[in-house]
Amino acid sequence: MGTLLVGCDNGSEKASPGRTAAPVSPRPGKPVDKAEEKTPALTPVFERAPRAESKTVALTFDADMTADQGPRAVRGEHFDNPALIASLRKLKVPSTVFMTGRWAEEYPGQAKSIGSDPLFEVANHSYSHYAFKSPCYGLPVVAKNDMRTELDRAFAAFKKAGVRKVVPYFRFPGGCYNDAALRAIAPAKVTAVQWDVVSGDAFATNADAVAEQVLAGVRPGSLVVMHCTRSAAPVTEQAVRRIVPELRRRGYRFVKVSDLMRG
Numbered sequence: 120m121g122t123l124l125v126g127c128d129n130g131s132e133k134a135s136p137g138r139t140a141a142p143v144s145p146r147p148g149k150p151v152d153k154a155e156e157k158t159p160a161l162t163p164v165f166e167r168a169p170r171a172e173s174k175t176v177a178l179t180f181d182a183d184m185t186a187d188q189g190p191r192a193v194r195g196e197h198f199d200n201p202a203l204i205a206s207l208r209k210l211k212v213p214s215t216v217f218m219t220g221r222w223a224e225e226y227p228g229q230a231k232s233i234g235s236d237p238l239f240e241v242a243n244h245s246y247s248h249y250a251f252k253s254p255c256y257g258l259p260v261v262a263k264n265d266m267r268t269e270l271d272r273a274f275a276a277f278k279k280a281g282v283r284k285v286v287p288y289f290r291f292p293g294g295c296y297n298d299a300a301l302r303a304i305a306p307a308k309v310t311a312v313q314w315d316v317v318s319g320d321a322f323a324t325n326a327d328a329v330a331e332q333v334l335a336g337v338r339p340g341s342l343v344v345m346h347c348t349r350s351a352a353p354v355t356e357q358a359v360r361r362i363v364p365e366l367r368r369r370g371y372r373f374v375k376v377s378d379l380m381r382g
Contacts, residue, residue: 175371185221
């Protein structure tokens with residue numbers, strides 16, 4: 120099992136590691152602290168598998184689209200990346216796609232195809248891709264009372280599109296969260312999935328630079344964040360075609376997040 124963290128209440132935009140989770144199990148006969156009883160649970164956070172005994176690595180791809188980007192899609196902006204998915208299939212790379220509900224609505228055929236392929240698993244990236252903590256890279260912010268609804272709406276969009284392979288994982292938009300957000304989504308019973316390797320593919324124009332950054336950061340048990348959005352990450356597919364064979368040459372095996380957690 121990898122590292123499960125709980126809590127990250129700092130002022131930075133990108134979430135940093137929190138405190139190590141430790142389930143509270145009172146000993147027989149020990150009175151339960153009333154404060155513990157009343158404290159809402161925090162959603163567990165997974166970053167990587169630090170004690171991985173083999174060279175495994177999980178590539179994850181965020182299929183981002185905010186709730187208000189429909190007009191841009193109508194004007195021809197591409198928030199999908201069919202070439203990337205095709206390359207992952209050709210290279211036989213198991214992957215986890217963190218999909219927004221809005222993306223699934225815009226590209227239901229692709230969402231269904233990805234979610235029906237045993238090579239992939241689909242996880243929740245919220246419905247609107249609005250931030251759960253402010254500031255967060257200029258994203259609009261979700262009201263605390265609407266945070267759980269964001270997850271529910273995304274899961275409903277996946278179901279409507281016919282996505283079958285859905286896993287109970289959630290990635291905060293922008294990776295931004297705090298304890299309040301972890302409490303708000305706890306009833307959804309998901310694991311929040313972060314990463315330990317930033318690919319740098321967002322808005323990048325140099326595929327080699329993205330590949331070098333990933334190759335320099337990966338270690339056994341790593342979890343890499345990348346994107347499945349042509350408009351915001353145009354060189355990801357090219358970078359993947361370099362990353363995958365090189366990591367395999369180094370002895371790495373690609374797995375989904377669910378496999379990394381089990382490992």
